[in-house]
Amino acid sequence: MTDLWRPVATGVYRDLRRPRPHSAPASVPRTTFDPTLAGSIANPHPDLERLREHPVVVNERLGVWMIGRYDDVHAAVRNNAVFSSKDGIMLRSFVATAVLTADPPDHTRLRHIAAPMFSRRAVQTLTTGIRELAVESIAKLTNGDVVDIVAGLTIPMPINVIARILGIPQDQWPAFRTVSDKFAQMFAPRSVPEVARFMGSIMQAYVQMRSFVDAELHRRASEPADDLLGRLRAATTAGELTEDEAFMYALILLVAGNETTTNLLGMLLIRLAEDPGLFAELKADRSLLPAAVEETARWGSPVQWVTRTATAPYQIGDTIIPNGAKTVLFYASANRDCAKFPEPDRFDIHRDTTGHLAFGHGLHFCLGAHLARLETVTAVDCLLDEIDGLELAGPVHWGTTPSLQGPVSVPLQVRRR
Secondary structure (H helix, E strand, O other): OOOOEEEEEOOEEEEOOOOOHHHOOOOOOEOOOOOOOHHHHHOOHHHHHHHOOOOOEEEOOOOEEEEOOHHHHHHHHHOOOOEEOOOOOOOOOEOOOOHHHOOOOHHHHHHHHHHHHHOHHHHHOOHHHHHHHHHHHHOOOOOOOEEEHHHHHHOHHHHHHHHHHHOOOHHHHHHHHHHHHHHHHHHOOOOHHHHHHHHHHOHHHHHHHHHHHHHHHHHHHHOOOOOHHHHHHHHHHOOOOOHHHHHHHHHHHHHHHHHHHHHHHHHHHHHHHHOHHHHHHHHHOHHHHHHHHHHHHHHHOOEOEEEEEEOOOEEEOOEEEOOOOEEEEEHHHHOOOOOOOOOOOOOOOOOOOOOOOOOOOHHHOOOOHHHHHHHHHHHHHHHHHHEEEEEEOOOOEEOOOOOEOOEEEOEEEEEEO
């Protein structure tokens, strides 16, 4: 370890020489917009609209540069030679060798291990199993009752799907829901002390998860299985992965594999409850469901932003982002840029959503994008088979995890046929 890095918590480091934005020329606009605050998470769009007035802005207190225009975000997220992920993708970074936080050649090595199981063709083979899990959850919705659709459908179905893909025994699924919820908070820390507190709070869950994954990987040495844990075991045996990397892979897939789908499905169900015309249109014509999912992804942006670290000076307009600068790329802002999507605040399933950045782009395009789309389409299709209407029966409560957007409670009244 060099003097450039100082450990601040297990697995977490802070770069002491990162160039601070106060060194930016006075001509670069400043902002106080903090995307980690609860109010900003609940509704970032007024601030993002102001952010798009300039090619680049800096937040001196957070120590970051910010990019919000579609063309600029799109270009930056594709430029992996300059914008690196290995210093982490959050404001306060967890440094670990994982597919989300790796650059080539490590990223190439890690991604190819699981990528075949998440291809469009491979995901289609999961349709029957996904439909079974969706029907199981929907069957519990009682006509006329008020139900929290998040607890009843949008959380259990996606995490059960990813647990099945990983190869986790079904009797362990409830425990893995609990573990996943805890580790999803890795996106939440806003400061170094909060990072330390988070690491302390998950230690027991970490030990439990590590013990389970290690045991399952060991079991697959004598009982090979065609699931993700089986692939991870084969990769460790072949020397393509270390045991630590295999564990981190399983953990990332467990958390990231359900969080985006949960948020995406929840937002679309809210739109259906708020707009009876949309509900009737989709119920009558299920071929519109994929377009509705894409528009929900664009309009809602389940992943609001990621960070990258510049490895060389990078010019946008007249501004040069310096080498080493932590830079926030706002997917949610790019997806509401009127230069790309006319009337971007309007939810319209008939618009052309081509090029939206809800699943990222380029090298780090979401590994589970095809799975998230299929799960959401399948769940809504099954729901429309069984019910004649949805109505909001109380206030929607939104999550407060920075960089993620989605409801954590949606009380709905269900009208069955």
